[in-house]
Amino acid sequence: MPLDAVCLTALLRELAPELEGARIDKVQQPERDLLLLSVYTRSGARRLLISAGVGSARLHFTRERYENPETPPMFCMLLRKHLTGARIVSVEQPPYERMALLKLVARDELGVETEKTLAVELMGRSSNVILVDGQGNIVDFMRRADFGEGAYRRLLPGMLYRLPPRPQKPCFFELGSSERRELWERAGDAEMDRWLMDSFYGLSPLIARETAHRAGNASALPAAMDALAESVAAGEFTPCLLTMEGKAPDVTFMRITQYGPAAKCEIRPGFSELLDECYAGRDRAERMRRAAHDTTKAVRTLRDRQARKLAQQREELKKSAGREEL
Numbered sequence: 001m002p003l004d005a006v007c008l009t010a011l012l013r014e015l016a017p018e019l020e021g022a023r024i025d026k027v028q029q030p031e032r033d034l035l036l037l038s039v040y041t042r043s044g045a046r047r048l049l050i051s052a053g054v055g056s057a058r059l060h061f062t063r064e065r066y067e068n069p070e071t072p073p074m075f076c077m078l079l080r081k082h083l084t085g086a087r088i089v090s091v092e093q094p095p096y097e098r099m100a101l102l103k104l105v106a107r108d109e110l111g112v113e114t115e116k117t118l119a120v121e122l123m124g125r126s127s128n129v130i131l132v133d134g135q136g137n138i139v140d141f142m143r144r145a146d147f148g149e150g151a152y153r154r155l156l157p158g159m160l161y162r163l164p165p166r167p168q169k170p171c172f173f174e175l176g177s178s179e180r181r182e183l184w185e186r187a188g189d190a191e192m193d194r195w196l197m198d199s200f201y202g203l204s205p206l207i208a209r210e211t212a213h214r215a216g217n218a219s220a221l222p223a224a225m226d227a228l229a230e231s232v233a234a235g236e237f238t239p240c241l242l243t244m245e246g247k248a249p250d251v252t253f254m255r256i257t258q259y260g261p262a263a264k265c266e267i268r269p270g271f272s273e274l275l276d277e278c279y280a281g282r283d284r285a286e287r288m289r290r291a292a293h294d295t296t297k298a299v300r301t302l303r304d305r306q307a308r309k310l311a312q313q314r315e316e317l318k319k320s321a322g323r324e325e326l
Contacts, residue, residue: 003058003122003275004204005096006173007253010237011060011271012100016091018043018061019102024086029076030066033142035129039088049276050120050129052142056279057127059100059120060272064280078140082106082116082131094163096171096202098122121164132161172200173229180229181222192221206242206252213258239274241266249278 003011018041025045026038033053039046049062072080086106093100102118115134121127130141138161153162172180187195192212196203203211207228215224231254242250244263251274256265268274 003098003251004207005098005202006204006207006232006237007251007271008098008100008122009093009096009232010235010239010253011275012091012093013235013237014271015060018046019048019088019091022046022088024083024088024104027076027079027083028066028068029073029079030068032073033127034066035076035079035142036062036066037083051279052121052127052129054125054127056282057098057122057124058275058279059122060275062276062280064276064283075140075142079131082139083118086116096173097164097166099164117161119161123164126164128155130155130161136161167201169199169201172196172202172225173232174202175200177222177226177229180225184218184221184225192218196225206250206256207254210254210256210258237271239268239271241268241274241278248282251275251278 019039022039022041024037024039026036028036028038030036031053033051033056035050037048037050039048046061047063048059049064050059051057083104083106086104088102089105090103091100092103099119099121102120104116104118106114106116108114116139117132119128119130119132121130128141128143131139133139138155138157138159140157141155153164170179175183183199184195187199190198192215193205193208196208196211197205211224211228212221214227215221237253238255240252240255242252242256242263242265244259251271253271256263268277
């Protein structure tokens with residue numbers, strides 16, 4: 001499951017005390033959608049992983065080792081120019097949005113302090129990492145985007161950076177108890193989890209199903225919604241690794257009970273460790289799959305090339321069968 005807004009809120013509360021005031025020592029881009037920032041924090045040297053991959057968009061501290069390409073990508077070299085030696089001033093999140101804004105102070109070629117922002121958008125297929133200058137203009141970004149988001153938002157170097165437009169439906173955690181109850185009373189006989197997903201943003205499908213499961217029936221849904229909103233507002237987050245047989249592990253900020261004994265919910269000490277553990281195995285398996293595919297393709301190409309050469313040589317040998325007579 002992609003990192004949802006509430007998990008990201010819990011994660012950034014955990015990362016902010018470490019990252020604020022940290023200095024960026026090194027920038028690496030081992031894969032097309034993956035950045036590694038070596039930062040020096042209050043507790044020592046750490047590595048911040050930022051991924052804009054579809055289905056794996058996230059940011060967290062990591063202990064995994066990645067092999068860098070021989071030639072750094074253009075975006076990596078640009079970030080090295082602007083961010084090496086920069087200091088992270090703050091880590092912000094627009095309310096219940098799946099994105100983080102790393103506010104930075106760096107020095108330009110003349111040694112003058114300049115403000116920069118590294119916008120990390122973790123929004124599924126639209127995930128991106130965007131470098132913004134002190135005037136709010138886009139310097140460059142990791143993934144080239146088309147113009148499908150309308151005239152409101154263009155992602156091109158030199159243009160003004162705008163936050164992604166908010167969904168038309170209200171945010172679940174910004175409404176009051178009476179407003180949520182009133183909406184539910186007008187819903188009729190709608191399925192509870194489907195209604196939660198269709199009526200609000202800020203909830204993942206897993207949390208919508210869990211809220212409906214804890215309610216049990218339609219009359220108890222308002223109380224279950226209030227309990228969820230109050231828990232999130234109080235910062236009661238529990239880093240949980242959800243594992244089910246035959247499925248990839250999932251991450252969540254609360255205990256999941258909807259699957260009963262078919263699922264195992266394991267508590268981890270922090271969200272950064274949780275994400276690193278959950279995605280490390282996936283990333284290793286994906287890198288192995290890519291390496292196997294590339295190796296197989298290279299061997300097949302060499303085999304076919306040699307087969308063509310051998311066929312040509314056999315044809316030439318056949319033509320020269322009567323060379324003594326000729």
